[in-house]
Amino acid sequence: MAESETENLERLANREYQYGFVTEIDEDRVPPGLDEDIVRLISAKKGEPEWLLEWRLKALRRFLELLAEDHEPTWANVSYPKIDYQKIVYYAAPKPRKLESLDQVDPELLRTYERLGIPLSEQKRLHGVAVDAVFDSVSVATTFKEELERQGIIFCSFSEAVKRCPDLVREYLGSVVPYSDNFFAALNSAVFTDGSFAYVPKGVRCPMELSTYFRINAAGTGQFERTLLIADEGAYVSYLEGCTAPMRDENQLHAAVVELVALDDAEIKYSTVQNWYPGDKQGRGGIYNFVTKRGACRGRRSKISWTQVETGSAITWKYPSCILQGDESVGAFYSVAMTNNRQQADTGTKMIHIGRNTRSTIVSKGIAAGRGQQSYRGLVRIGPKAEGARNHSRCDSLLLGDTCGAHTFPYIEVKNPTATVEHEATTSKIGEDQLFYCRQRGLSEEDAVSMIVNGFCKEVLRELPMEFAVEAQNLLGLSLEGSVG
Amino acid sequence: MADALLELRDVHATAGDAPILRGVDLVIRPGEVHAVMGPNGSGKSTLANALAGRPSVRVTRGEILYDGRDLTALSPEERAREGIFLAFQYPVEIPGVANLYFLKAALNAVRKHRGQPELDAMEFLQLARRKMKLVEMDEKLMQRSVNEGFSGGEKKRNEVLQMAILEPRLAVLDETDSGLDIDALRIVAGGVNALRGPQRAMLVITHYQRLLDYVEPDFVHVLAGGRIARSGGKELARELEEKGYGWIEASAR
Secondary structure (H helix, E strand, O other), rough: OOOHHHHHHHHOOOOOOOOOOOOOOOOOEOOOOHHHHHHHHHHOOOOOHHHHHHHHHHHHHHEEEEEEEEOOOOOOOOOOOOOOOOOOOOOEOOOOOOOOOOOHHOHHHHHHHHOOOOOOOOOOOOEEEEEEEEOOOEEEEEEEEHHHOOOOOEEEEHHHHHHHHHHHHHHOOOOOOOOOOOOOHHHHHHHHOOOOOEEEEOEEEOOEEEEEEEOOOOOOEEEEEEEEEEOOOOOEEEEEEEEOOOOOOOEEOOOOEEEEOOOOOOOOEEEEEEEEOOOOOOOOOOEEEEEEEEEEEEEOOOOEEEEEEEEOEEEEOOEEEEEEEOOOOEEEEEEEEOOOOOOOEEEEEEEEEEOOOOOOEEEEEEOOOOOOOEEEEEEEEEEEOOOOEEEEEEEEEEEHHHHHHHHEEEEEEEEEOOOOOEEEEEEEEEHHHHHHHHHHOOOOHEEEEEEEEHHHHHHHHOOOOOHHHHHHHHHHHHHHOOOOO | OOOOOOEEEEEEEEOOOEEEEEEEEEEEOOEEEEEOOOOOOOOOOHHHHHHOOOOOOEEEEEEEEOOOOOHHHHOHHHHHOOOEEEEEOOOOOEEEEEEHHHHHHHHHHHHHHOOOOOOOOOHHHHHHHHHHHHHHOOOHHHHHOOOOOHHHHHHHHHHHHHHHHHOOOOEEEEOOOOOOOHHHHHHHHHHHHOOOOOOOEEEEEEEOHHHHOOOOOOOOOOEEEOOOEEEEOOOHHHHHHHOOOHHHHHHOO
């Protein structure tokens, strides 16, 4: 052959993470470490009301207890050196912080988002996506705000929401993921710095996709954002989230919390394309992505669906879940998780059926390449009152090469005899036959792998909004090309 | 006489680690249809795969010249783009990838290599519709995943359709007749015949003579023990049908 297989693979494997640049920007940051003073400082910098500071302090105390008792979760199928929580910087923000309009955003920052392919300029209306951009810890810009406001939709940074609609925030904050929920949720509740907030009022169908882009820039910092979405009765909203980070040799912690609340007949679609820096081939650097995402289908016939494409992060620990409280409510989880090189992912979902005739669907596609380790962990719980509840789960794993691994940990608890729970799982390897077939038709090896993988993920990708689906497909192709050995 | 499109000189090849081809000589010129027949295990599929460049098949001795160039120096995709097409004995399923999309990607890879503009979805669909008629293919199959859930006959028709769309210079058909009932065989053979032309050479590999009732070869070769034991005209196929392979295998030893 003209080019040996090995050379070809090496060339592809060495393709660089294209979002790995660092933005030189003036920033305001607190000293590293975690104690009450830091939490008070963060809260003061954000001019928060007393109740929120109190809530943060309760969370901090809970976190410090958990830390002292060594309760950092160890059950996930991932391994990493112990994190020193006193060495992390818990707040870093680009200066100046007070932003009245996009004109006041540091142009360097706008350029950063442009390099990421995210136009923040309101002139670029064609995109029809309202964007909230979170840079390190602070939300820097939200587009299309006025247009949304005309329909009564509130879409802004979390900090702004605390000022604009404190009652909504106070009512729902922690109502789905309490500060004491788990180790990382407690940490987030204590130190979260910003995030996105959206409220869609009764009967309103949000006319555009709401989108948040998260970017970790500063060194030595963690990112702890908090997102809260509320769809009031009969409302509909589709929300997209994307993430990138610079390449650094150190590991950076990202511990976010996302809470969704859907009232009667409301529907929330939440889509994530997660492309945090995954670390290099030897496993140096990369983001630790320890995230708690949960949606409560509080109302009757409410619907929440999580769609995620996870290609980044050194370690992913993430279980977007649905609590199906309302009768006839519907939860869905569509996931593609990809691990290459030394990446580890332990991800899945929880579907908690409480109401009658609740339904849930789980479709998980795991792809492991290189020395990547991939676990699906899922819980389907049917409570005693969930008459007629139904779940269908499907977990497929695709292996590229023989140094990676795929694992499945499904947990099923059924306390109501009328429930129907189905679980299907498959594991397959990209076959030499498939690759050869594609190449014999003239497709390059990389295009062939990309095509086969995208085909494998199709059921999930088609759940994504159009432009996100294209981005996700490209991302999967890029992350996986040449991984076949 | 035209220059050879394909020339095999003393080709030895292994499949996995097993030596299968033990000195194959063969010359194919544009416009010619050659049939290679032979008993099971004689090396027919290895020959096809050696031409297409399947990674598990290695040419260990001899040379394969395609258009005067050393074919073994090319990757499978380069061979495909240079006009070598293999109709697979067992077409592969690719879940989640629409047949139409797959074919368009393949054609555009080939066109790009030839310096032709790529076809957009509409242009491709028109082309595909024309070609589908050749093999009486249902348009619904174009929206389905590549070969997934196709019947044996549909898979083989799909192979011939791909051949019609990619317009190769050398088409290698590896037991395209196997597993086909008589109607499917007639359709597949009709498609193959429609693609015969002065610039295109074909190598038709088959175990049975019946395909050759429909696709009439210019030359017939019998492969036995990894070598071409006998070559002749189409009457050789008839003779084999009557006498079986035993007499050739015996004389090849």
